Amino acid sequence: MVITDRRNIVIIGCGPGSREHLTEAARQAMLNADVLIGAGHLIDSLAPPNKECIRFGTDVDEALQNISDRLTHGRVAVLVSGDPGISSLAASVIRRFGRENCEVVPGISSIQMAFARIGIDWLDARILDAHGSIPGTSFNELIGCGKLAILAGHRDSAAWIAELGLALGEGYTAFICEDLALPSERIRRLKSCNMRDAGVTGKAVILYIREDLLQ
Known part of the structure; x- marks a missing residue:
């Protein structure tokens, strides 16, 4: 496979979602x-003026x-949240159009930001x-892991995340990281076994950290 300098699709x-955390390469x-x-929220907050924009x-x-229909118009940029390598539309785009036709511009993932916070x-x-x-991973496979990062968002994910917190037991601390880098950002710290009543929103990263790693 030959990767050309001018590929038709760039996945950004x-x-x-904030301008402050958009890389210069992405701009x-x-x-x-x-x-x-x-x-829509990425187009509205990040798109340069005077560009043809299509929301999905x-x-x-x-x-x-939409991507296929616009390839005859020139170079198509596909905007994705976070980093294209984590839970992203990028995988579907690359499968459909081929790696040889896609350039990927990395971004700051919400998981990266949660750990930084x-x-x-x-x-x-x-x-x-x-x-x-809901992940198909068994709780037994996760018990003992020092650091767990969970991308929330599915309608049933909050209950699954809370059940995992109970399974992990008293030796873990939970961090609920919501709306990272946005004006409504909120980070809550609590015992993992108290997650049932925490209330987890769609735009959240949940970290379960074994307490000996927080010393």
Whole structure:
């Protein structure tokens, strides 16, 4: 496979959604694109002026068709939240159009930001995606892990996350990191076994950290 200097699609990691956390590489990629395609909140807050913009919702097939329809118009930029490598539309775009036709511009992931906020490294963290569906991982497999990071968002994820907190027991602290880098950002710290009544929103990263790592 030959990767060319001028690929037709650029997938841009937009970070948590604030201009302050958008990388310069991402800004330049948007400026160099002919068409921007992305979720409405990313288009509204980050798109440069005088660009053709197409908004899409949660329908992946619709997003892929929008990309396909605009390829004859020039270079298409696909805006995704966080980093394209974590729980992202990027995987579907690359499967559909091929790696040889896609450039990926990394962004700051919400998981990266959550660990930065609490001052803990995430090199050995176990990452679980509960954004689109409940993870199939058994609790027994997770008990004993020093650091767990969970992307919330699925309608049933809050109950699953709370049950995991109970299974982990008293030796873990939970951090509920909501709306990171946005004006409504909130981070709550509590015992993992008290997660049942915490109330977890869709735009949240949940960290379960073994308490000996917080000393």
